[in-house]
Structures are given as structure tokens and as C-alpha cells.
Amino acid sequence: MEMFYYWLNRKEVSCFPTASVLEVNENNLEEFKIEGAKVWLDCLGKNTGKFVSVVSWKTMGGTFNPEGLAWDFSKLKNEKEINEFANRYGLLGISTPGQAEINKIKIGKDLYSDASYFIDLPIGHSNCEPIELWFFHIKQMQKLLKLYQALIKIHKGEMQESEIEDNLLAVKESIRGNCQILWWDGSWTGFTAAEDEMEKEEGFLKLAQGILALKVNSIGNQDIKRAPETIVTGKSPLGFTIKEWDYTPHLIRAIYRDLWQQIANNEPVHICENQNCKLPFKKVKRQKYCSNACKQEAYRIRKASQTNS
Numbered sequence: 001m002e003m004f005y006y007w008l009n010r011k012e013v014s015c016f017p018t019a020s021v022l023e024v025n026e027n028n029l030e031e032f033k034i035e036g037a038k039v040w041l042d043c044l045g046k047n048t049g050k051f052v053s054v055v056s057w058k059t060m061g062g063t064f065n066p067e068g069l070a071w072d073f074s075k076l077k078n079e080k081e082i083n084e085f086a087n088r089y090g091l092l093g094i095s096t097p098g099q100a101e102i103n104k105i106k107i108g109k110d111l112y113s114d115a116s117y118f119i120d121l122p123i124g125h126s127n128c129e130p131i132e133l134w135f136f137h138i139k140q141m142q143k144l145l146k147l148y149q150a151l152i153k154i155h156k157g158e159m160q161e162s163e164i165e166d167n168l169l170a171v172k173e174s175i176r177g178n179c180q181i182l183w184w185d186g187s188w189t190g191f192t193a194a195e196d197e198m199e200k201e202e203g204f205l206k207l208a209q210g211i212l213a214l215k216v217n218s219i220g221n222q223d224i225k226r227a228p229e230t231i232v233t234g235k236s237p238l239g240f241t242i243k244e245w246d247y248t249p250h251l252i253r254a255i256y257r258d259l260w261q262q263i264a265n266n267e268p269v270h271i272c273e274n275q276n277c278k279l280p281f282k283k284v285k286r287q288k289y290c291s292n293a294c295k296q297e298a299y300r301i302r303k304a305s306q307t308n309s
């Protein structure tokens with residue numbers, strides 16, 4: 001077994017270092033000695049940066065319930081909430097960039113105006129992750145949940161297929177017959193498609209389904225490990241049975257694994273009715289907003305529009 005692991009289907013104590021947010025700059029870089037922080041800062045072209053890091057950890061995380069993790073993760077709004085999440089669950093599990101990734105990130109930084117250069121970085125152990133990387137993955141999760149929600153609505157007939165193209169995905173000019181598929185906010189999905197594929201009638205629906213399945217699968221369904229356990233039963237023919245328990249050494253896989261389960265179980269997704277939020281969330285009873293803060297904000301917006309009219 002690995003040194004660190006998150007049980008995915010077993011109610012036993014998991015083992016992983018918890019993490020917290022801290023600022024690394026020229027003055028404390030030496031003092032903290034966070035392995036990888038300098039590489040990341042160079043990559044991002046900065047001297048100072050916020051990191052989620054295990055450096056100050058004194059505790060190992062114990063109880064871990066992967067159910068609902070994708071939702072909790074997608075709702076993280078700011079540094080404080082990221083800190084609380086990392087205090088409980090540790091690092092995501094994105095490796096410190098090696099030379100190949102450093103080059104990729106540096107080229108990507110010139111190509112994209114957003115954080116698209118974080119796409120597809122290798123998963124693995126490290127001691128720190130830049131907070132930008134966390135925000136990138138949080139947004140990825142929000143986008144996938146929105147895509148999932150849209151696909152449910154299309155299947156139910158509550159949304160037109162053509163709305164995918166208007167509201168969710170966009171195609172960037174083709175380079176040599178290949179189009180870049182973008183999210184609605186202009187960031188790259190990580191996918192390209194042949195130009196002639198996009199001209200087909202069902203092109204966008206297929207694309208949307210493919211992006212959801214491939215993205216979730218590539219993180220949440222790979223490298224899931226199994227630990228067997230023999231349970232003595234006394235019954236013939238062996239006198240014991242074997243049970244398999246799933247675990248992953250990396251939190252990011254557990255988060256995507258949860259999303260995979262949501263999809264496999266056809267769990268519904270709702271969109272927060274606060275116009276300033278519109279984030280996906282899992283509805284409890286008749287809940288309309290993702291959080292109390294959103295409920296209050298929506299109330300204030302309603303009040304303001306009433307007094308204005």
C-alpha cells in the first residue's frame with residue numbers, strides 16, 4: 001500500500017497529510033523550505049505567491065467520506081474556504097512540474113489569457129500547489145457540473161441542443177482543420193475536434209457528452225487501487241471470503257470519482273437562482289440557492305429592484 005491513501009468505499013481511517021494556505025515570498029522561501037515552491041514561482045513568473053502546502057502539517061487526516069466531495073469542492077469560493085477544505089482533506093495531488101511541464105506551462109502562459117495551461121498536469125505527490133491551480137480545478141468542476149446539468153435538461157426536453165453552442169461550448173477558428181473547443185468563458189476545454197465533425201447535426205451534443213465522459217473518466221476512474229481483505233467466515237469451501245476495498249493516493253481522483261458516481265447514479269443538479277452566482281449545487285428539499293449567502297444576496301437584489309421600480 002502507498003504511504004497515503006483515501007478510502008473510497010470503506011469506512012476506515014484514511015491516511016493523508018492535511019494542508020493549509022500560506023504565502024511564499026523571497027523572505028520566507030528559505031525558512032519554509034517547501035519543496036517545489038520555487039519551481040512553481042518560476043513557472044508562473046512570480047516572486048511571491050499563495051500556496052496550499054503540507055509544510056506546516058502536524059496532523060494526518062483521518063475520517064474521510066468521499067460522498068458529496070465533488071459538490072463541496074465545486075463550491076469553494078475564496079482562499080478562506082480553500083484553506084478549510086485543505087485543512088480537512090489535504091492537497092489535490094498535482095505533481096510539481098518537471099522540465100516537460102515547465103515548458104508546457106511557459107508556452108501556455110503566452111498562448112492563453114486564462115489558466116488553461118494547468119490542463120492535464122500529471123497527478124502525483126507534492127508538498128505544495130499554487131492557489132491558482134486550486135481555483136482552476138474548482139472552476140473545472142463547476143463547468144463539468146454545469147455541462148452535466150445541461151445534458152440532463154436536453155434529455156428531458158427542457159433545453160434545446162442548440163443552446164449548448166450558445167451557452168456552454170464554443171468553437172475557436174480551426175487550425176489546419178482542427179477546432180479548439182472552448183468553454184463559454186473562453187477558456188480551453190482541453191479538447192479539439194475535426195472541422196467536418198463539427199458541421200454534423202449532432203456535433204455539439206456528441207462533443208458535450210464526450211467532454212463530460214472523457215474528463216471525468218480520465219481523472220476519476222484511473223489509477224484507483226484495490227486492497228484485498230480476507231474475512232473469516234468458517235463456511236466452505238475456503239472458510240473465508242475476500243473483499244476488495246478501493247482507495248486512491250490522490251484527493252483529486254477522489255473528487256472526480258464522486259462526480260463519476262453522481263453521473264452513474266443519475267443524481268440531479270440544480271443551478272443557484274442567485275443571478276450573480278448561478279453555480280451548480282445539490283438541492284436539499286426545495287432549496288433554490290447554493291448557500292445562505294446566495295439566498296441573502298438574491299433577497300437584497302430583489303429588494304433593490306423593488307425600490308428602484
Ligand SMILES: [Zn+2]
Nearest residue numbers: 272277290294
Ligand atoms: Zn449561489
